[in-house]
Amino acid sequence: MNAPFSPPNSTEPCSIETLYIENHAWLRNWLAYRLRSWGRGVADDLAQDTFLRVLASREGARVEPIRQPRAYLTRIANCVLVSWRRRQSLEQAWLEALLLLPEPEYPSPELQCVILETLHEIDAVLHKLRPRARQAFLMATLDGMKHKDIAVALNIALPTVKKYIHDGYLTCLTQMPDD
Numbered sequence: 516m517n518a519p520f521s522p523p524n525s526t527e528p529c530s531i532e533t534l535y536i537e538n539h540a541w542l543r544n545w546l547a548y549r550l551r552s553w554g555r556g557v558a559d560d561l562a563q564d565t566f567l568r569v570l571a572s573r574e575g576a577r578v579e580p581i582r583q584p585r586a587y588l589t590r591i592a593n594c595v596l597v598s599w600r601r602r603q604s605l606e607q608a609w610l611e612a613l614l615l616l617p618e619p620e621y622p623s624p625e626l627q628c629v630i631l632e633t634l635h636e637i638d639a640v641l642h643k644l645r646p647r648a649r650q651a652f653l654m655a656t657l658d659g660m661k662h663k664d665i666a667v668a669l670n671i672a673l674p675t676v677k678k679y680i681h682d683g684y685l686t687c688l689t690q691m692p693d694d
Contacts, residue, residue, distance in 0.1 A: 531573065534584050535566055542566075542588050549596060561599055565592040605638055606631060640690045644683055651676050652683025 542565060547558035568591050572578075581587050609631055613621065622630060641649050651669060654660045655676075662680070666673045 531566075531570060534569065534581060534588070538584055538588055539566070541585065542592060545589065546592060546596065557599075561592065561595050564595045564599075568595065601638065601642075602635060605634055609634060636690075640687055641683070643686055644679075647671070648679035648682050651679035655680045656683070 539562060543555070543558050543562040546561050546565075547555050550557050550561070565588060569588070572591075613627070621627075641652070644652065647669060651665050651671075654665045654668065655662070660668070662673055662676045666676045669676070
């Protein structure tokens with residue numbers, strides 16, 4: 516005899532399989548609503564990414580049961596969605612920069628993929644910094660601003676600017692492979 520069906524928002528703990536069966540369609544619709552202009556295909560992909568994160572986070576050590584499945588999935592899906600939007604924004608900026616190049620100087624499709632993947636890796640590293648530290652670091656390294664000018668622009672003390680830039684360099688250096 517089959518076990519009685521419990522509603523998706525019940526407070527009883529549920530397995531990953533039950534979580535998927537009871538909430539996948541709901542999560543896909545939740546994502547599709549937030550991605551109106553991108554279509555259901557993207558929502559399907561992000562729903563799968565969300566469940567992959569759930570699986571990855573629950574491997575190994577003993578973990579607490581999921582008591583509020585939709586709240587749990589919403590939280591993870593929102594993080595997946597933010598990451599996806601950040602990647603889309605970065606890819607759009609790359610394509611716009613590429614359009615500024617004369618056609619003979621276009622990198623090969625293979626090199627374009629390598630460059631884009633490198634940009635994603637740099638973006639991930641920089642997002643380990645606090646927002647103000649990241650902003651100060653980028654102002655110094657990309658815009659070439661002087662420390663005093665950054666302090667004025669961000670309305671922070673000069674030693675704080677130096678600390679933020681130092682933190683940025685350390686974060687980048689710790690991600691470099693040891694050769």
